[in-house]
Amino acid sequence: MQDTIPHLMASPRSAKNPWLGKRVVDESMVWTRKVAYIDLTQGTIIAKPIPKDLRRLYLGGRGIDMYLLYNHLEARINPLSPQNILLIGVGMLCGIPALGSGRCDIAAKSPLTGAVGDSNIGGFFAPELRLAGFDHLVITGKAEKPSYLWVNDGQIEIRDATHLWEKDTFETQDIIRDDAEDDEVKSLVIGIAGEKQVRFANIRTGMKNAAGRTGMGCIMGAKNLKAIAARGTLDIEFAHPDELIEYSLEMNDKILNTRWAKAQSRWGTLIIYSNTNTTGLIRTRNFQRNRLENGEDLEPESMDRYTIGMSGCYGCSVHCRHRYVLKEGPYAPIFGEGPEYTSLGAFGTMVDCKKMDTILVANHLVNKYGLDTLETGGLIAWAMELYEKGIINKQDTAGLELTWGNEDALFKLIKQIAHREGFGSTLADGFKPAITAIGKDSASYAIQIKGMSNLHSDERPTPSLALNIATSTRGADHLRSRPAIDLYGLPEELLEEIYGVPVSADYTSYEGKAHMVAWQERLYAVTDSIGICKFQTVFCSVNAPKWDEFSKLIYLTTDLQLSEDQLMQVGERIYTIERLFNLREGFSRKDDWLPDRYFDEATPIGLPIAKGKKINRERFKKMLDEYYLLHGWDENGVPKKETLEKLNLDQEPSHQV
Amino acid sequence: MQKILFIDPEKCSGCRNCEIVCSLHHEKVCNPNRARIHTVKWETSGLYVPMVCQQCETPLCEVVCPMHALKRDDKTGAVLVDYDLCVGCRLCVVFCPLGGINVDTESSKVLKCDLCDGNPLCVKFCEPQALRYLDATAVNLKKRRAAAEKLSDLMKRMVQV
Numbered sequence: 001m002q003d004t005i006p007h008l009m010a011s012p013r014s015a016k017n018p019w020l021g022k023r024v025v026d027e028s029m030v031w032t033r034k035v036a037y038i039d040l041t042q043g044t045i046i047a048k049p050i051p052k053d054l055r056r057l058y059l060g061g062r063g064i065d066m067y068l069l070y071n072h073l074e075a076r077i078n079p080l081s082p083q084n085i086l087l088i089g090v091g092m093l094c095g096i097p098a099l100g101s102g103r104c105d106i107a108a109k110s111p112l113t114g115a116v117g118d119s120n121i122g123g124f125f126a127p128e129l130r131l132a133g134f135d136h137l138v139i140t141g142k143a144e145k146p147s148y149l150w151v152n153d154g155q156i157e158i159r160d161a162t163h164l165w166e167k168d169t170f171e172t173q174d175i176i177r178d179d180a181e182d183d184e185v186k187s188l189v190i191g192i193a194g195e196k197q198v199r200f201a202n203i204r205t206g207m208k209n210a211a212g213r214t215g216m217g218c219i220m221g222a223k224n225l226k227a228i229a230a231r232g233t234l235d236i237e238f239a240h241p242d243e244l245i246e247y248s249l250e251m252n253d254k255i256l257n258t259r260w261a262k263a264q265s266r267w268g269t270l271i272i273y274s275n276t277n278t279t280g281l282i283r284t285r286n287f288q289r290n291r292l293e294n295g296e297d298l299e300p301e302s303m304d305r306y307t308i309g310m311s312g313c314y315g316c317s318v319h320c321r322h323r324y325v326l327k328e329g330p331y332a333p334i335f336g337e338g339p340e341y342t343s344l345g346a347f348g349t350m351v352d353c354k355k356m357d358t359i360l361v362a363n364h365l366v367n368k369y370g371l372d373t374l375e376t377g378g379l380i381a382w383a384m385e386l387y388e389k390g391i392i393n394k395q396d397t398a399g400l401e402l403t404w405g406n407e408d409a410l411f412k413l414i415k416q417i418a419h420r421e422g423f424g425s426t427l428a429d430g431f432k433p434a435i436t437a438i439g440k441d442s443a444s445y446a447i448q449i450k451g452m453s454n455l456h457s458d459e460r461p462t463p464s465l466a467l468n469i470a471t472s473t474r475g476a477d478h479l480r481s482r483p484a485i486d487l488y489g490l491p492e493e494l495l496e497e498i499y500g501v502p503v504s505a506d507y508t509s510y511e512g513k514a515h516m517v518a519w520q521e522r523l524y525a526v527t528d529s530i531g532i533c534k535f536q537t538v539f540c541s542v543n544a545p546k547w548d549e550f551s552k553l554i555y556l557t558t559d560l561q562l563s564e565d566q567l568m569q570v571g572e573r574i575y576t577i578e579r580l581f582n583l584r585e586g587f588s589r590k591d592d593w594l595p596d597r598y599f600d601e602a603t604p605i606g607l608p609i610a611k612g613k614k615i616n617r618e619r620f621k622k623m624l625d626e627y628y629l630l631h632g633w634d635e636n637g638v639p640k641k642e643t644l645e646k647l648n649l650d651q652e653p654s655h656q657v
Numbered sequence: 658m659q660k661i662l663f664i665d666p667e668k669c670s671g672c673r674n675c676e677i678v679c680s681l682h683h684e685k686v687c688n689p690n691r692a693r694i695h696t697v698k699w700e701t702s703g704l705y706v707p708m709v710c711q712q713c714e715t716p717l718c719e720v721v722c723p724m725h726a727l728k729r730d731d732k733t734g735a736v737l738v739d740y741d742l743c744v745g746c747r748l749c750v751v752f753c754p755l756g757g758i759n760v761d762t763e764s765s766k767v768l769k770c771d772l773c774d775g776n777p778l779c780v781k782f783c784e785p786q787a788l789r790y791l792d793a794t795a796v797n798l799k800k801r802r803a804a805a806e807k808l809s810d811l812m813k814r815m816v817q818v
Contacts, residue, residue: 096689097677097782124673131688170701178810183698207700233762235686245681249781256784265676265784308703310785312672317784323703 032237033090033135035068035157035657038149038572040223041082041141045156050135051656056560057648059090060135062118063529063574065107068138069116070344070577071653075584079111080197080222082142088188088228090126090135091531093495093557095236095315098248099255099545100533102127102314106188110214112375112430113451115582116473119202119216120528121188122313126309128186131232140225148168148176148187148227153234166192168368169204176229183236187229191370194221198428200375204367208321208337209313212372213452214474215430221521239559247556251545252317261538264320265310267300267340274299276457277349280606281455281487284349287447290458290603290610292349298422311337315471316533324360329413331361339363345456346377351384352404362414378453379427379434380413382446391440398422449476450591459594460603461613462486464513467623471517471592475576479534481521485542486513498542510619514627522571526550529574573647576631576639580652589637592624644654659726659734659793662770662777664707669787671698674778682778683768690762693770694779694788707787709779710757710770712736718749718758718769735772743767 037046050064058064064086077083089105104126110117133154146161164172169191177185186205193201194217201217202210211217220226226519238244255261263271276282277298280290292298304323312319326334339359347353347362366373380402386392387402394401400409400423416424426437431448442531447454452475459466464486465478472480485498495503495512499519503512520538523546528539530550538546547564552561554567562570582591594615602614625635632643644650666718673696676689684691694709712729716736719727726742727749729735745766759768770777772790780790791799 095677097674097681097687127687131690174701207703233688233690234690235684235691235763237686238681241681241685245678245778250676252782252784309667310670311703311705312670314673315677316670316672317674317782319672319785325703337703 021544033130033133035064035132035136035138037138037140038156038158040088040139040143040147040158040225042160042277045158045244047134048657054656055092055558056562057570059526059529059554059570059574060094061103061105061529061531062107062120062525063090063570064136065089065105065118066116066574066581068136068576069107069109070581070657071655072140073109073581076586077109079109079114079117079219081142082223084109084140084219084222084226086137086139086216086219086223088129088137090130091555093527093530093532094126094246096238096244096553096557097315098251098317098604099536099553100193100313100316100318101531102316103528103531103533104129104188104211105528105531106211106216108203108214108216109585110220110474111197112213112215113216113475114585115450115475115587116578117213117214117216117219118474118578120479120534121205121209121211122316122533124314125186125188125205125209125230125331126531127236127314128184128230130230130236131234131404132230137228142222143224145517146224146226148225148229151228151230151232153232157262164226165195168192169370170207170368170451172227173205180229180231182231185231186227187227188215188610189227189370190220190225191368193369193371193417194218195226196418196420196428197221198371198417198420199430200372202370202372207335208367210310210367210372213374213477213479215372217370223487233512238557240556244553244556247495247552251549254549255536255544256317258483258541258543260535260544261318264318264535264540265513267303268310268320268322268338270298270300270303270339270344272341273344278612280603280610281458281461282345282349283447283458285352286350286385286603287597288385288446289605290354291605292354295349295354297356298344298348298359299355306360307355313533316516316536318533318535320535324362326357326360329357329361334360334364336360336364336367338367338508340373341440342455343373343377346373347410350377350381350456351410354405354412355407358410359405362410365411365414365418369414371414371418374455375430375453376413376417377388377471378447379417379431380410382442382453382459383413383423383427384432385445389445391442391445392438396423396426396438408628444596447595447597449594450474450587452476454478458603460598460601460615461606461610462507463510463615463620463623464507464516466594466598466620467514467517467627468520470594470620470624471552471627473575474584479524480540481517481524483513484539485518486516488542490542494542494617498538508613510616510623514623515630518627518630521575522568523547523575525571526567529570530554534602569647572631573649576647576649577652579633579637579639580649581630583638589624592637594620660772660775660790661793661796662709662711662772662780663789663791663799664709665787665795666704666706667787668785669696669705669707671696672784674782674784675707675768675788678778678782682773682812684763688762691759691768693759693768695759708756710736710753711755712770712772716750717754721748721752723748730771733772733775735770737771738769740766758766
């Protein structure tokens with residue numbers, strides 16, 4: 001069933017669309033929410049129901065986004081062309097009062113890496129989109145002029161955004177709210193970086209939430225799409241509402257009883273620094289040191305100078321973000337949210353800046369322009385090392401003195417990247433084009449995988465974390481499979497209980513770690529598909545909810561019964577379809593590899609266990625073989641025929657929707 | 658002793674769990690538009706204020722209701738809507754000084770906090786304790802202590818000078 005009405009669709013409460021809006025007897029809302037296909041070139045909008053079978057196989061959010069991406073995207077297109085597809089997906093559990101259930105998944109072919117582009121974003125947009133009647137948007141083509149999408153109670157309009165162009169990410173959201181005369185409008189927006197098609201531009205919502213890493217904001221810019229605004233009043237129906245209230249309360253207690261949630265409630269992810277900067281698991285000066293000397297001001301306690309309170313995403317009881325006010329300095333006054341550990345690394349340890357003020361200003365700038373914090377900091381730190389080594393000089397940087405800790409140059413370069421000005425234009429396309437442009441041996445200093453910068457963590461002492469970044473479908477990305485609990489020195493009995501196989505308790509070991517990574521991949525794929533926060537599953541704490549809890553929550557919200565094994569298989573399916581996508585785009589085993597420095601340079605300082613460590617090439621190769629084997633992929637990382645059959649992937653692309 | 662749904666906006670983290678659970682409990686759906694509590698936000702300056710009926714001593718809603726559909730519940734002290742009498746004229750919405758009464762997007766009738774019959778769920782779901790259900794005297798005690806703390810800070814500073 002489908003209806004095609006340019007710019008407008010019938011109200012969901014009309015008799016024509018009985019599957020949407022009003023309560024459907026014995027059905028939960030997941031079955032009533034639709035996928036809308038929006039062609040910005042033609043101005044057409046088509047809505048379709050999402051088949052139940054597809055829900056069972058891919059759940060929602062990232063899972064269905066990955067299915068749609070593999071099915072609808074033509075192979076090897078230019079990611080900046082109108083053929084690229086921008087996907088917006090709501091997680092399956094969206095709307096429950098627990099576990100940060102407001103996660104939204106955004107996908108496309110990445111303009112940064114050419115691989116899977118996929119970002120998971122918190123905040124308040126996903127629930128508003130679901131309240132407005134849609135779980136998925138498939139956006140193709142390119143609008144003739146700056147436009148934005150207006151989604152409201154089953155209707156979608158393409159609206160003029162000329163007045164929003166060149167506005168920053170905060171102003172844009174305010175203007176859309178003012179235009180609609182409604183404070184409750186939630187928007188996904190891009191800033192100047194997205195407009196200028198910086199290849200690692202973010203999509204932003206609220207003060208802090210950012211769909212980062214893979215350049216989804218760049219895709220919006222390439223489509224002339226400034227924003228997607230949603231406002232909805234349609235009920236989100238759950239299969240067993242009373243039991244859901246009780247179980248949600250139980251889930252909130254469960255997560256808040258973990259030590260990590262308690263620390264995050266107070267300090268946010270900045271608390272990680274207190275650990276990594278004393279153990280040697282952090283990168284400073286790009287890749288030169290693994291401790292920031294005299295870096296006391298970056299300890300989370302410093303945030304007390306600026307914090308007016310904490311802030312949480314939709315349905316989250318942890319609230320890990322600071323609401324901060326910076327009252328002094330040339331950029332003041334600033335009100336912002338965050339900063340994350342990621343920003344502390346990007347604009348602190350990586351570039352050798354040692355003041356919290358610097359982090360707060362830089363964090364504000366990237367948020368305002370809509371730039372990825374990690375990629376921006378990673379590129380600038382690389383440029384600083386090149387400057388130090390004399391590979392680039394003051395002429396190349398158009399007068400910027402890229403010396404370590406030069407805060408002024410840092411701020412200027414952030415602005416230049418966002419606006420594609422000066423030396424910033426060299427960095428604005430990401431590592432691969434910048435390496436080509438700069439030449440010489442600049443490549444050997446770049447800490448990147450598949451064209452994406454790595455977090456400021458040092459994985460040389462930790463083979464599990466190294467495998468995590470080498471194999472991620474997104475590039476050098478920790479969030480696809482980080483087995484962070486490997487760092488806790490947990491007893492082997494407990495590790496075996498979680499992972500189901502023997503795993504070494506020593507984080508410098510290679511034993512069982514491939515299994516650990518594959519297990520986390522499945523868990524996070526499901527987490528991103530049911531749309532809850534990764535911090536509220538087995539990321540930071542072994543006691544956080546996982547398969548059993550997910551299974552029960554899926555049942556209470558949708559009535560779907562999926563066992564632990566079935567959910568693991570869903571995770572495996574999602575990860576494998578991402579692998580198929582990357583293989584189709586020309587990626588192969590050689591791309592699942594670390595920068596040479598991981599194998600050749602030993603960590604200079606750190607705890608005795610972490611000091612003097614580098615990754616062993618041969619053992620890493622063996623671990624990669626083991627990892628492929630665990631997935632049912634051949635030695636080149638290509639899924640075997642029987643694996644595809646087992647995962648119902650042998651018929652893909654199946655075009656079910 | 659009478660209990661009060663006490664709001665402390667400084668502690669609110671803006672997660673909207675109160676709205677979600679309110680609509681889930683009363684309407685059996687998640688729909689913040691149909692909740693009896695609402696967090697008003699000034700996003701770009703980071704201010705969040707939960708707004709909910711305060712069960713006033715002299716409830717204007719009760720005074721203006723032409724159908725006498727609003728009455729206080731002796732057990733909980735909540736002013737309740739009798740839906741058999743309510744005709745949906747929304748005078749109570751107009752006169753409530755706090756915006757504490759909402760219009761249901763489904764039935765067009767009015768919605769207001771009933772304190773969940775003495776066990777408010779929003780309080781249970783408010784981790785930062787921006788919402789608390791306290792004895793009337795405790796409210797004053799806590800406010801007084803908070804004010805005194807500010808004064809004592811000031812005094813400490815004066816002593817230091």
